[in-house]
Amino acid sequence: MDRLIAEFDRALRAIAGVAHAERPSPAEALPENTLEEESKAHAAALMRVNHVGEICAQALYQGQALTAREPQARHALEKAAREEQDHLAWSAERIRELGGRPSLLNPLWYAGSFAIGAAAGLLGDKWNFAFLAETERQVEEHLAGHLEALPPEDRRTRAVVEAMRSDEAQHRASALQLGAAELPEPVKRAMRLASKVMTTVAYRV
Numbered sequence: 337m338d339r340l341i342a343e344f345d346r347a348l349r350a351i352a353g354v355a356h357a358e359r360p361s362p363a364e365a366l367p368e369n370t371l372e373e374e375s376k377a378h379a380a381a382l383m384r385v386n387h388v389g390e391i392c393a394q395a396l397y398q399g400q401a402l403t404a405r406e407p408q409a410r411h412a413l414e415k416a417a418r419e420e421q422d423h424l425a426w427s428a429e430r431i432r433e434l435g436g437r438p439s440l441l442n443p444l445w446y447a448g449s450f451a452i453g454a455a456a457g458l459l460g461d462k463w464n465f466a467f468l469a470e471t472e473r474q475v476e477e478h479l480a481g482h483l484e485a486l487p488p489e490d491r492r493t494r495a496v497v498e499a500m501r502s503d504e505a506q507h508r509a510s511a512l513q514l515g516a517a518e519l520p521e522p523v524k525r526a527m528r529l530a531s532k533v534m535t536t537v538a539y540r541v
């Protein structure tokens with residue numbers, strides 16, 4: 337029961353955008369550059385997409401941790417979830433600094449991802465980790481794309497995205513180490529499609 341209350345509290349914090357970071361934001365060490373209004377709006381929209389991605393990550397990890405069987409698996413999921421919480425806080429902060437706002441659809445993104453995470457968890461750890469490894473791989477690719485798309489002079493945003501990308505690579509490696517299976521191609525394609533929908537919508541709303 338206590339665990340459920342704690343998870344629910346975390347869900348509300350994620351959706352409300354009041355996540356607390358354990359590690360300082362990688363942007364902190366860098367000066368703020370003056371950006372053109374257009375670049376700023378573009379960077380804010382890209383960070384809104386990343387923030388939604390991190391909301392989904394919170395929900396997925398929570399869903400998976402609730403249903404994961406092995407204590408070792410649960411432990412790894414909880415550690416990654418804490419790092420995702422840093423990402424969530426860092427990206428929310430960066431959106432604010434850029435004068436943007438988080439997605440209005442966050443409760444929806446959260447609910448959908450939680451259901452998917454819980455379903456993956458129910459399939460057993462091997463598939464749970466398979467799903468996780470593939471998610472992290474796709475997120476890593478997606479963040480690499482953002483590094484190309486972000487204004488080169490926006491060093492603070494880039495630092496956040498870089499740090500997130502390197503954490504996601506670690507998450508993927510740990511999922512593989514825990515015995516992730518390889519997902520069937522059609523599942524990977526479906527995941528790509530779902531994330532395409534999410535990123536396109538979140539860029540705007």
Ligand SMILES: [Fe+2]
Nearest residue numbers: 390393420423
């Ligand atoms: Fe993340």
Ligand SMILES: [Fe+2]
Nearest residue numbers: 472503504507
């Ligand atoms: Fe991750």
